[in-house]
Each structure stands twice: as C-alpha cells, then as structure tokens.
Amino acid sequence: MNTLKKPTEQTTVVDRRIEKTVPLVTPLALHDEFPLGDAAARTVAAGRQAVVDVLNGADDRLVVVVGPCSVHDAKAALEYAERLAPVAERLSDGLLVVMRVYFEKPRSTLGWKGLINDPGLDGSGDVNRGLRIARQLLVQVTELGLPVGCEFLDPITPQYIADTVGWGAIGARTVESQVHRQLSSGLSMPIGMKNRPDGSIGTAVDAIKAAAVPHVFTGIDHDGAPAILHTRGNPDCHLVLRGSDGGPNYDAESVAGAVELLRTAGLPERVVIDASHGNSRKDHLRQPVVAEEIGAQVAAGNKAIVGVMLESFLQAGRQELDPTRELTYGQSITDACMGWETTVETLEKLRDAAVARRG
Ligand SMILES: O=C[C@H](O)[C@H](O)COP(=O)(O)O
Numbered sequence: 257m258n259t260l261k262k263p264t265e266q267t268t269v270v271d272r273r274i275e276k277t278v279p280l281v282t283p284l285a286l287h288d289e290f291p292l293g294d295a296a297a298r299t300v301a302a303g304r305q306a307v308v309d310v311l312n313g314a315d316d317r318l319v320v321v322v323g324p325c326s327v328h329d330a331k332a333a334l335e336y337a338e339r340l341a342p343v344a345e346r347l348s349d350g351l352l353v354v355m356r357v358y359f360e361k362p363r364s365t366l367g368w369k370g371l372i373n374d375p376g377l378d379g380s381g382d383v384n385r386g387l388r389i390a391r392q393l394l395v396q397v398t399e400l401g402l403p404v405g406c407e408f409l410d411p412i413t414p415q416y417i418a419d420t421v422g423w424g425a426i427g428a429r430t431v432e433s434q435v436h437r438q439l440s441s442g443l444s445m446p447i448g449m450k451n452r453p454d455g456s457i458g459t460a461v462d463a464i465k466a467a468a469v470p471h472v473f474t475g476i477d478h479d480g481a482p483a484i485l486h487t488r489g490n491p492d493c494h495l496v497l498r499g500s501d502g503g504p505n506y507d508a509e510s511v512a513g514a515v516e517l518l519r520t521a522g523l524p525e526r527v528v529i530d531a532s533h534g535n536s537r538k539d540h541l542r543q544p545v546v547a548e549e550i551g552a553q554v555a556a557g558n559k560a561i562v563g564v565m566l567e568s569f570l571q572a573g574r575q576e577l578d579p580t581r582e583l584t585y586g587q588s589i590t591d592a593c594m595g596w597e598t599t600v601e602t603l604e605k606l607r608d609a610a611v612a613r614r615g
Pocket residue numbers: 325361362363364365366367533590591
C-alpha cells in the first residue's frame with residue numbers, strides 16, 4: 257500500500273503507473289536471519305584477496321568463475337556447490353575456483369529476471385522471499401569454503417548480499433551505466449566489467465576507470481533507510497571478454513587487442529575470458545572447445561589471461577520455463593550450460609594449462 261498522504265490535486269499526478277507498493281525487508285533483518293559466520297566470512301575475505309593476488313600477478317593461478325547461468329532452485333545449486341568444493345580443492349595448485357551463484361538476470365528484452373526478483377518463477381515478484389533464498393544459499397555455499405561470484409544488477413540488492421560475495425560482475429548490458437559504475441566503486445570485492453553486447457571493449461575500459469575513483473550517489477544503508485553513499489573507489493576492476501553479437505573475442509589476436517587497449521588506457525594488462533555468451537554463441541557444446549583454446553594461450557605463456565568464466569550446471573543444456581510441465585532438476589532455465597562431467601574435464605585441462613604456464 258502506498259501510504260503517502262497527498263492533497264487531492266497531487267494524487268492525480270503521482271505514481272500513475274505504480275500498481276502497488278510492498279514493504280521490503282531491511283538488509284539488517286536479513287543479515288540477522290541468515291548471518292555470515294566467522295568461517296564463512298574468512299572464506300569471503302580470503303577469496304577476495306586471492307582474486308586480487310591473481311589479478312596483480314602475485315598468484316600465478318587462473319581464477320575460474322564456474323557455475324549455473326542462473327540459480328532457480330537453491331537445492332540444485334547447493335548440490336552443485338557440494339560437488340564443486342572438493343574439485344576446487346583438488347585443482348587448487350593451478351586454479352582459484354569461484355562458484356557462479358547468479359540471482360539477477362539482465363534481459364535483452366523480456367524474460368525471467370532471476371531468483372531475487374521472481375523466486376516463484378511465475379511473475380509474482382516476491383522479492384522478500386527471493387532475497388531470503390538468495391542470502392541463505394550464499395551463506396551455505398561460502399560455508400563449504402567456496403568463494404562466490406555474482407552479477408550486480410539492481411543497485412539496492414548489494415546491501416543484502418554483498419558481504420557474502422568474493423567476486424562480482426557488471427554485465428554486458430549495464431557496463432555503460434553510471435549507476436553500475438558508481439556501485440562498483442563502492443563494492444568490497446574485485447569486479448569484472450564485461451565488454452558490451454555489440455563488442456565494444458572501450459566501454460568496459462571506461463567502466464574500469466570510472467569505478468576506480470570515489471563517487472557519491474544515493475542508495476540505502478543497512479537499516480534500509482535512504483542514504484547518501486560516499487565510496488572509496490575500487491582498484492580491483494578488470495576486463496571480462498565475453499564475445500559479442502558479432503562473434504567471439506577469445507582468440508589470441510582479440511586478446512592482444514584488448515590488452516593493448518588496457519595498456520593505452522594506463523590500466524593493468526589483465527583479462528578474464530568468458531567461454532560462454534558471445535564466445536560460445538550460447539552453444540554449451542562450444543564452451544569446452546573455447547576453454548581449451550583459452551587454455552592453450554595460457555599454457556603458451558600468456559600472463560595477461562588471469563581468469564576464465566564457465567556456465568555449468570548438473571545437467572547439460574537448457575530448458576524452457578514452462579508452467580505446464582515439471583522442470584528437469586539441475587538444468588538451466590536461462591542460457592545453456594555444460595554438464596557436470598564436461599565441467600570437471602574442462603577444469604582439469606585449465607589447471608594443467610596454468611601449471612604449464614608456471615613451468
Ligand atoms: O546470461 C544470461 C543471458 O545471456 C542474459 O541474461 C541475456 O539473456 P537474453 O538475451 O535471453 O535476455
């Protein structure tokens with residue numbers, strides 16, 4: 257219910273297209289309900305620092321951000337995390353594994369906008385429930401010792417979940433947005449800036465520069481009260497090459513071009529490469545091939561490649577969100593993902609590539 261009291265004349269001009277307003281849980285209440293324990297907080301802090309060390313060349317491993325395109329079922333996502341944790345440990349001499357736990361989906365036009373926005377998968381928009389499920393899962397995954405990666409899309413939600421996140425992304429569709437650049441300047445973890453869907457890398461380079469410095473913008477504080485946020489600037493933003501509508505940009509020539517752009521901009525020469533999206537043309541069968549080609553560049557000594565992103569779930573492929581039939585357990589309802597076995601093989605090859613580069 258909108259409770260603003262207004263004179264009659266004003267009621268004819270205010271909120272003409274707001275159907276209803278529902279109170280939102282406060283960040284503090286959600287933190288109290290699902291607290292991040294000491295061990296989980298250590299996982300977050302250590303994960304962030306390890307990513308920064310890889311970005312800065314102090315750690316010669318590859319960061320691999322791997323997991324479902326989106327979480328729509330917390331049970332399946334937790335099962336995935338339970339499988340991933342021991343694999344991450346086994347390959348930790350070459351890889352720093354961060355699990356993709358994505359709750360916010362930017363859409364090209366329309367579509368399901370992710371579990372925080374619509375946990376019922378039916379357009380009912382129960383954001384309070386979505387935030388609860390999301391935070392609980394994030395805490396559970398970090399309790400397994402796995403650092404978590406999220407895309408930040410809504411400028412309000414970080415207050416609810418950002419303390420659990422080890423690595424963040426600003427997506428291809430929002431990398432040009434001042435709101436997201438300001439937000440990144442205040443986020444506590446390293447942020448990957450993706451190239452634009454049309455392929456513009458310059459826009460992501462601009463985002464890295466913009467987020468590196470302090471900003472002042474409006475948001476909410478932990479009590480949920482409106483607040484003016486003064487940020488410190490984020491020195492740990494970096495480029496993510498995700499291909500484009502026109503084709504991939506993971507090949508050696510494209511990577512060299514991107515690194516040159518970073519060098520010319522006076523930025524550290526480091527890139528994460530997303531093997532999915534424009535680089536696989538959203539074909540999950542292409543992802544292991546792309547990852548292998550990225551691995552070959554790494555094994556040949558390319559030190560600018562500091563990370564790889566993979567979209568992977570328990571079951572290969574994707575399914576339509578169809579209310580008339582039951583969903584297949586552990587399969588993506590957004591972009592197609594690699595299945596579990598292929599994921600493990602791909603991670604093992606990337607680990608070998610990182611170890612070969614060291615040698
Ligand atoms: O990662 C997921 C999708 O690529 C992204 O949300 C855009 O999806 P859409 O083009 O199907 O809307």
